Amino acid sequence: MCNERQVDKLKSSNSKRINELLGKTVTTICGLLVIAIVIMIVIFITYKGLSTFLVNHISPIEFFISSSWNPELPPSDGGPKVGAFVFIYGSVLVSTLALIISAPLSAGTAIFITEIAPKWGQKVLQPIIELFVGIPSVVYGWVGLSVLVPFIRNNIGGYGMSVLAGSIVLSIMIFPTITSVMVDSLKALPFDLNEASYALGATRWQTIARVLLPAALPGMLTGIILGLARGLGEALAVQMVIGNTPGKIPTSILDPAHTMTSIITMDMGNTVMGTLANNALWSIALLLMIISLIFIILIRVIGKRRVYR
Amino acid sequence: MSAKASDKIATMVLYLIAVFIVALLFSLVGYIIFQGYKVIDWHFLTAPAETFEAGGGIGPQLFNSFYILIISMLFTAPLGLGCSIYLAEYARPSKITDLIRLSIETLASLPSIVVGLFGLLIFVNMTGWGYTLIGGALSVTILNLPVMTRVCEDSIQGVPGELKEASYSLGATKWQTITRVILPVALPGIITGIILTAGRVFGEAAALIYTAGLSSPNLNFKIWNFFNPRSPISLMRPAETLAVHIWKVNSEHLLPDTRQIADGSAAVLVVAVLIFNFTARWLGSYIHRKLSGHRA
Numbered sequence: 001m002c003n004e005r006q007v008d009k010l011k012s013s014n015s016k017r018i019n020e021l022l023g024k025t026v027t028t029i030c031g032l033l034v035i036a037i038v039i040m041i042v043i044f045i046t047y048k049g050l051s052t053f054l055v056n057h058i059s060p061i062e063f064f065i066s067s068s069w070n071p072e073l074p075p076s077d078g079g080p081k082v083g084a085f086v087f088i089y090g091s092v093l094v095s096t097l098a099l100i101i102s103a104p105l106s107a108g109t110a111i112f113i114t115e116i117a118p119k120w121g122q123k124v125l126q127p128i129i130e131l132f133v134g135i136p137s138v139v140y141g142w143v144g145l146s147v148l149v150p151f152i153r154n155n156i157g158g159y160g161m162s163v164l165a166g167s168i169v170l171s172i173m174i175f176p177t178i179t180s181v182m183v184d185s186l187k188a189l190p191f192d193l194n195e196a197s198y199a200l201g202a203t204r205w206q207t208i209a210r211v212l213l214p215a216a217l218p219g220m221l222t223g224i225i226l227g228l229a230r231g232l233g234e235a236l237a238v239q240m241v242i243g244n245t246p247g248k249i250p251t252s253i254l255d256p257a258h259t260m261t262s263i264i265t266m267d268m269g270n271t272v273m274g275t276l277a278n279n280a281l282w283s284i285a286l287l288l289m290i291i292s293l294i295f296i297i298l299i300r301v302i303g304k305r306r307v308y309r
Numbered sequence: 310m311s312a313k314a315s316d317k318i319a320t321m322v323l324y325l326i327a328v329f330i331v332a333l334l335f336s337l338v339g340y341i342i343f344q345g346y347k348v349i350d351w352h353f354l355t356a357p358a359e360t361f362e363a364g365g366g367i368g369p370q371l372f373n374s375f376y377i378l379i380i381s382m383l384f385t386a387p388l389g390l391g392c393s394i395y396l397a398e399y400a401r402p403s404k405i406t407d408l409i410r411l412s413i414e415t416l417a418s419l420p421s422i423v424v425g426l427f428g429l430l431i432f433v434n435m436t437g438w439g440y441t442l443i444g445g446a447l448s449v450t451i452l453n454l455p456v457m458t459r460v461c462e463d464s465i466q467g468v469p470g471e472l473k474e475a476s477y478s479l480g481a482t483k484w485q486t487i488t489r490v491i492l493p494v495a496l497p498g499i500i501t502g503i504i505l506t507a508g509r510v511f512g513e514a515a516a517l518i519y520t521a522g523l524s525s526p527n528l529n530f531k532i533w534n535f536f537n538p539r540s541p542i543s544l545m546r547p548a549e550t551l552a553v554h555i556w557k558v559n560s561e562h563l564l565p566d567t568r569q570i571a572d573g574s575a576a577v578l579v580v581a582v583l584i585f586n587f588t589a590r591w592l593g594s595y596i597h598r599k600l601s602g603h604r605a
Contacts, residue, residue, distance in 0.1 A: 016482055023484035024399055030391030031400070031409045034458070037451055038412040041419070041427045048430065108326035116323050125327060127590075128334050134505075134582040135337075136512025138555045139575045143341060145559065146568065172333070203316035226418070233420025235515040236556050261422050261515075266560075268426070268519055273434065285426050292418045296411075 042289070049286025052279040058082045063283060069246050069263075071277035082280045086249055088287070090163075090257040093250065094238060095231030097167035102175045103224055107213075110182035110220075115208055126183065132176040141240035144169035149241055158254030161243035166257065169237050174227040181226055185219020186212060218302045225302070229295040233288060235261035260284045338579060345576020348569045354577070357527065358554065363566040367574055369525040372541055373442070373548040374581075377521060378510040380544070381446035381453070386503055388450070389457025396458070397465040398487055417455035424452045425516035432520055442548035445521025452516050453506050460505070464498020465491060493600060501593035508585030512578055514552035522547035523557050551578055 052058050058080075066083025073079020109129070113121035144165055153160030189212060197207040213220070243256020244266060250257040264281050271278040356366025392409070400406040428448030438444055468491050476486040492499075524547050532540040539546075549557065555574045558567045 016485075020482050020484045023394075023487065027391045027395035027399060030388050031395040031405075033388065034392055034416065034454060035405075035408050035412045037454070038415050040431075041416075041424070041451075044427060044430050045423065105326055105330070108323050109330055112323045112327045116320060117327070121327070125331065128331060131338075131583070131586060132334060134508050134512070134586055136514065136552050136578050136582065138514045138552045139341065139512070139578055142555055142559065142571050142575050143337065146344075146571070147340070172337075175330075203312045205316040205319035206312055208319070229418050233418075233422065235420065235422040240556070240559060261420065264422055264426070265515065265518065268429070269523075282426070285423055288420050289423050292420060292423075293415065296414050296418055299414075 045282070045286050045289050048279070048282035049289075050283075052082060052276065052283040056080075056082075056276045056279060058276070058280075063280075064088070067249055069280075071275075071280045080276050082276065082283075084260070084280070084284055084287070086246060087258055087260045087263050087284060089249055090242070091232050091259040091261070093257065094163055094166040094170060094242065094259060095228055097163065097253070098170035098174055098231050099224065099228055101167065101171035102178060102227060105171075106175055106178035106182055106223065106227070107220065109179050110186055111208055111212075113179075113183050114186040115204070115212065126180075129176045129179055132172070133180075137173060137234060137237040138240075140169050140173050141237035144237065144241040152254070156254065158252075159243065159256060161241055161256050162254045163242065163250050163257045164253040166238045166242035166259075167253070169241050170231050170234060173234060173237060174230050177230050178223040178227040181223030182216075182220050185216045185222070188219065189215055218305050221302050222299050225295055225299055229292055232291055233261065235265050238262060239265050260288055264288075338583075341572075341575050341579045344572040345574075345579075348573035349576060353573050358525070358570075359564065361563055363564065363569075365564070365566075365570065367551060367554060367570070367577070369528050369541075370549055370551045370554040370574070371577065372528070373521070373525055374511055374550040374552070376541070377442060377446050377449065377517070377548060377550055378507050380443065381449040381510050382503065382507055384447065384450040385453045385457050385506060389454055389502075389506075390461050390499065392454070392458045393461035393465055394487060394492075397462050398483070398491070413455045413458055416451065417459075421452055421513065421515040424448055425519050427451070428516060428520035438545060440520065440522025440524075440547040441545050442521055443544040445517045445548060445550075446544075448516045448520040449510050449513055452513065453509060456509065457502060457506050460502030461495070461499050464495040464502065467498065468494045496600065497593040497597040500596060501589045504585055504589035504592065508582050508589075511550075511581050511585065512552050514550070514556050517550055517553050518556070521550065521553070523549055523553060525549045 052063065053060050063082055063084050065085055066081065067085040067089075068081040068083050069086060070079055070081045073081055109125070113125050117125075148165050148168060149160035149162075151160075152158065152162060152165055156164070158164075193211050193215060194207055197211045202210070238259055239262035242259060242262060244258050244262050245256045246258050246263070248255075264284055267277070268281055271281065353366045354371060355368040356364075357369055358367060359365030392413075396406070396409065400409070425448055428444060428451070432438060432444030432447055433440060436444075472490050472494060473486055476490045481489070526539055526546050528541045529539045530541055533542060534540045535542055535544060537543055551574050555571050555578070558564055558570050564570060
């Protein structure tokens with residue numbers, strides 16, 4: 001009897017130990033898998049993206065500064081031409097404009113939620129903003145195409161499909177991202193700051209502008225960088241409203257443009273794997289990836305400078 | 310200007326911004342649903358799409374959206390949960406832990422089109438599958454893994470330390486503590502996270518265009534066989550989702566009723582996202598109430 005019970009006990013402690021080990025191993029593998037996925041993405045995209053330069057011997061300088069894009073032009077006509085500047089310029093222009101529209105609104109909303117009307121802001125406004133995040137990007141693109149583009153064409157000028165349309169659609173899309181990061185960074189400030197400022201006789205706006213905003217600056221910047229990153233990487237919504245004209249640099253915000261993501265979405269399916277036309281698209285994808293890696297480093301550097309946690 | 314006057318003006322401006330944002334969202338959602346309301350009926354929701362003629366529906370696309378969502382969540386939920394348990398409970402400050410966090414940040418900030426291209430390379434070309442539902446689902450899994458992990462980790466971190474200590478003091482092992490104390494308490498947050506992530510799958514398009522493809526075979530809803538390409542549950546067939554469909558009808562301009570199709574599809578997507586959001590919120594607080602026994 002006694003022996004059997006001991007055996008039972010041993011068995012259960014054995015299975016306990018196995019469970020212990022199994023749990024730890026499985027969760028560790030999940031963690032390692034994420035690393036593996038990221039390393040694979042970086043390696044594969046880099047490998048494909050470099051083939052334009054290593055296999056097709058296009059000069060990287062031409063890729064970055066030339067604005068003539070015609071990878072299928074035969075050599076007899078002076079081709080192939082692989083200058084991605086139009087797309088880089090288009091992406092940067094549209095994202096920057098979107099940021100200029102969105103960042104002040106985001107900052108205002110974040111301040112409103114945390115400082116002016118915390119109750120109403122957090123119960124009503126914040127869930128509403130989270131809803132913004134959930135709306136699919138093609139829906140933004142479609143509303144942009146069916147409402148904004150005709151509006152611009154009829155009331156402002158140009159074809160409608162334009163840098164302006166792209167920027168406005170994008171600004172609405174990056175707004176929630178920026179706002180929620182800003183809200184978090186304002187919320188993280190200790191309330192002592194408010195009290196100290198009020199005790200010195202400052203008004204609410206003085207407290208916000210001279211105490212809270214400077215203290216939350218690193219967090220606010222993080223929000224802006226994340227917004228910019230999302231803007232540069234957004235593909236379909238922008239592609240639907242921006243007009244997509246290659247080979248021409250927009251001179252006015254009513255001109256159509258082309259972005260890095262839009263050329264990839266449009267041409268990836270029409271080109272054959274391994275050809276220069278296809279490789280050039282992978283190079284743009286590589287550029288997109290490098291940009292988002294740079295942003296991560298930037299955010300990490302800014303994060304370390306945080307004064308209040 | 311006196312300090313008081315500028316305080317008043319600033320407050321007014323901030324109120325205006327808040328009102329503007331609320332108005333913008335309501336008019337946006339209202340407009341989409343209103344436009345869609347005119348188009349949506351049973352035929353629209355169930356009929357297959359037409360290629361050149363008017364009067365097509367979105368039946369297969371709607372089905373594909375749900376199916377990809379389910380398949381990808383089968384991968385995303387356990388992987389994300391496992392990763393978050395590791396990060397929240399096992400990980401000690403080390404190079405590996407740092408690397409995992411960095412990887413998650415990287416994955417979270419990668420443009421979805423880049424993830425889609427990676428999917429194209431791996432799940433379409435290297436495997437030789439072509440455009441498949443499973444390829445699309447796996448790509449979306451990669452895209453959603455960081456969100457899932459972060460939400461789960463947050464809710465696990467939120468479990469009070471006393472509960473853990475109490476469990477250890479009763480002689481429970483680490484794994485027992487995790488599965489029987491921590492996870493049940495963190496469950497509302499985890500479920501909210503799963504539903505919100507699922508909502509993202511529903512609306513994703515950029516990562517699916519070149520992985521799940523732009524077409525859907527003529528589905529026969531009488532065949533329920535994983536290996537028959539005409540079966541709705543087949544994993545190895547192209548599967549255009551609803552979000553991709555909106556993009557496709559607009560970029561191809563082949564349909565005379567593009568506008569109606571896109572209006573209807575957009576409304577269905579938005580309504581689905583609203584349902585996901587509200588369910589997540591409601592279910593989260595419901596389970597919390599059930600488990601904790603008091604009103605939240």
